[in-house]
Amino acid sequence: MTGAALSFTAQAPDKPRSSNAPSPDESGDGLSPSIESAAPHAESALEQVEKEVERIFEVAKLSVVQIKAIRQTAMPPLAVGTGFFVDAEGSILTSSQIVSDSNENDIQVIWNGRKYDARRVGFDPRTNLALLKIPAAGTPPLKWGDSDKIRMGSLVIGVGFPSSSGVCPEVGNVSSVDLGLLMKYFATSHIRTTVRVVDGQAGSPLLNSRGEVVGMIVAADTDSSHSYALPASAIKKIQPDLVKFHQPQYGFVGIGINEVTADEKGNPLPAPKV
DSSP, rough: OOTOOOOOEEOOSSOOOTTTTTOOHHHSSSSSESSOOEEEEEEEOHHHHHHHHHHHHHHGGGEEEEEEEEOOOSSSSSEEEEEESSSSSSSEEEHHHHHSHHHHHHHEEETTTEEEEEEEEETHHHHTEEEOOOSOSSOOOBBOOOGGGGOOOOEEEEEETTTTSSSSSEEEEEEEEEEEEETTTSSSSSSOOOOOOOOOTTTTTTOTTTEEEEEEEEEEOOTTEEEEEHHHHHHHHHHHHHHHHHHHOOOOOOOOOOOOOTTTSSSSOOOOOO
């Protein structure tokens, strides 16, 4: 069949056919395709992203824990949140709002089907960061990523325990970087994302497309349309202070004030000795 657009070959009429070969009537037009089966379906870009998110989640969930704490004064009396391992010795980072109002023996960590009493190493209500420790060895830490490389539109994944459900991933995008969230109260900038969070997910790690921690979810809009994450760069600066001093060591400027008399106006005052 000369000049055909598809790759077909004509069946010669005088060539004997196998008894198993289809007759012209059976094949429809007497033509047999040179390719017996269609090419396998190629994965779409979204299917590839879906598989990668599943892979990241399956690895990360092994390092994520659920935290329950009995509060002394705040309501509701039981606080539930999420945390994640940062070393192999049982150290866990989480949200300060989950554990700051609890006694030492009222904080429980659920990991790998077991319950552990947790010790509160230190916390900082200002940045909503807390460090816990459980008596467990060989805990799998998550790897740190570079939060300074996060850009608007970057894909991010939150891994946490929503309400009383099991651990699950929440996928979103970065909608703002270097965001001064309530700078009157917070000492650092935050990352705003479209990752939707509900009760129980405070303290969830925020992962980049490589499964590395670029932040920790510490707040959300009242309608849960956006969440806010403390950047990894800030966490890594505060964590050593929580270990050593049990609270962050913020810098300050000391100012001494003296009353100036009429005779002293326009004349330099002697500096006090330190």
